Amino acid sequence: MTFLVVAGVLLAAAIALPHALKLDRAPAGFTSAIWLSALLLRALASVGVAVAAEVYLPITGLLEPFGAWCAGALSSHTVTDAVFGLPALALAGSLLFSVGGLFVAARRVRGLVRDTAIGAGPGGSIVLSDGALLVAVAGLRRPQVVVSAGALVELDEAELRAGLDHERGHIALRHRYLLVAGELARAVGRFLPGTSAAARELTFALERHADSYALSRRHEPAVLASAICKAARGAFAAPALSLGGGVVTRRARLLLEADPEAKPPRPHPGLVALAPAMAVLVVGAALALPFAAHAGYHEKHRLGTPHTCHASDAA
Numbered sequence: 001m002t003f004l005v006v007a008g009v010l011l012a013a014a015i016a017l018p019h020a021l022k023l024d025r026a027p028a029g030f031t032s033a034i035w036l037s038a039l040l041l042r043a044l045a046s047v048g049v050a051v052a053a054e055v056y057l058p059i060t061g062l063l064e065p066f067g068a069w070c071a072g073a074l075s076s077h078t079v080t081d082a083v084f085g086l087p088a089l090a091l092a093g094s095l096l097f098s099v100g101g102l103f104v105a106a107r108r109v110r111g112l113v114r115d116t117a118i119g120a121g122p123g124g125s126i127v128l129s130d131g132a133l134l135v136a137v138a139g140l141r142r143p144q145v146v147v148s149a150g151a152l153v154e155l156d157e158a159e160l161r162a163g164l165d166h167e168r169g170h171i172a173l174r175h176r177y178l179l180v181a182g183e184l185a186r187a188v189g190r191f192l193p194g195t196s197a198a199a200r201e202l203t204f205a206l207e208r209h210a211d212s213y214a215l216s217r218r219h220e221p222a223v224l225a226s227a228i229c230k231a232a233r234g235a236f237a238a239p240a241l242s243l244g245g246g247v248v249t250r251r252a253r254l255l256l257e258a259d260p261e262a263k264p265p266r267p268h269p270g271l272v273a274l275a276p277a278m279a280v281l282v283v284g285a286a287l288a289l290p291f292a293a294h295a296g297y298h299e300k301h302r303l304g305t306p307h308t309c310h311a312s313d314a315a
Contacts, residue, residue: 007285007288008048010281011041011044011045011048011281011285012045014037014038014041014278014281015038015041015042015045015192015194016194017038017274018034018035018038018198018201019194019197019198023201023205023271024250024254025254026268026271027212027271028205028206028208028209028211028212029209030271030272030274030275031201031205031208031209032175032178032202032205032206032209033275033276033278033279034205034274034275034278035182035198035201035202035205036178036181036182036185036202037275037278037279037281037282038198038278039181039182039185039186039189039195039198039199039202040181040185040282041278041281041282041285042185042186042188042189042192042194042195042198043184043185043186043188043189044282044285044286044289045189045192045285046091046188046189046191046192047091047188047289048285048289048292049087050087050088050090050091051088051289051292053084053085053087053088054081054084054085054087054088090191091188091191094187094188094190094191095184095187095188097187098183098184098186098187099184099187102180102183102184106140109138109139110138110139112128112138113126113128113138113139113144113146116128116129116130117129117146118149121147121152122147122152122160122161122164123145123161123164123168124145125144125145125146125147125164125167126138126144126145126146126147127146127147127148127149127152128146128147128148128149129148129149130148130149130150131148131149131150131153132148132150133148133150133151133154133155133230133231133233134146134147134148134150134151134231134243135147135148135151135155135160135163135164135166135167135227135231135243136167136243137167137170137171137176139176140176140177140180143170143171143176145164145167145168145171147160147163147164151163151231154230155227155230158219158220158223159223159224159226159227159230160227161219162214162219162220162223162224162227163214163224163227163228163231163243165213165214165217165219166210166211166213166214166224166227166243167210167243168213169209169210169211169212169213169214170206170210172213173209173210173213175206175209175210178202178206179202179203179206182199182202182203183199186198186199200247204247204250204251207251208251208254211224211228211251211254211255215255215258221255221256221258222255222256224255225251225252225255225256227243228243228248228251228252228255229248229252231243232248
């Protein structure tokens with residue numbers, strides 16, 4: 001039990017730590033890893049709470065303050081198991097709802113590209129006929145950069161090149177997989193305070209990472225910031241990884257305040273250590289959870305009583 005308490009405190013500290021740090025100017029790759037790990041830890045913590053509710057709490061007799069009872073074929077143990085199984089059922093429902101939402105979004109994006117594509121665009125992109133401004137990545141298995149006719153009109157040549165390289169950065173850095181993993185973790189951990197904020201920070205970090213990729217292609221920060229602001233004003237229902245995604249004002253401010261001639265600052269050693277430490281904690285928690293659940297079930301069956309009522313019990 002002491003081990004479980006220590007593990008719980010460590011897990012809670014790791015979940016809360018990223019929210020207490022100022023990560024806006026940290027390297028975006030490290031920041032993405034930290035926020036994704038935080039979301040995965042939230043998901044594992046939620047599963048751990050659900051397992052504890054189903055396995056450990058019935059042993060305490062919390063719902064049987066006056067002892068076990070039987071009423072015909074119904075026993076207090078059956079009611080207890082049903083009540084304490086509700087958290088696990090809620091997590092499963094949330095995950096299934098999120099998976100369904102991802103499939104619906106993927107079909108919607110495929111339909112959008114299929115119905116509005118009018119030909120090849122600059123830099124290997126696909127041009128969509130809509131007049132709203134959109135530069136984005138569409139697709140999971142075979143991602144492609146899409147650009148709307150409105151973007152070709154509203155963005156100048158330098159802004160368009162910067163925006164296209166930003167989207168190529170999303171593809172090259174495989175952000176789509178990180179985004180899906182983060183969304184599934186958010187679905188499981190949605191009942192913990194701060195999960196939505198952590199998911200937003202992950203999206204922001206991925207957008208910053210793609211911004212850095214575009215800047216490494218020798219685009220001016222001010223040009224990229226201008227393209228981002230224009231894209232954010234577009235009325236299009238954009239896919240998740242789009243030029244105007246993330247917290248636009250924060251991204252634009254960081255780009256405009258950056259010195260293009262200065263070398264990127266070296267990350268703090270603590271930050272360098274935090275990202276892999278969070279990843280190791282995720283793996284450790286994922287490996288430990290089944291063993292903790294098995295031990296709990298063993299203890300429950302050792303201390304528990306039969307879940308069925310016999311005729312003698314009803315009498």
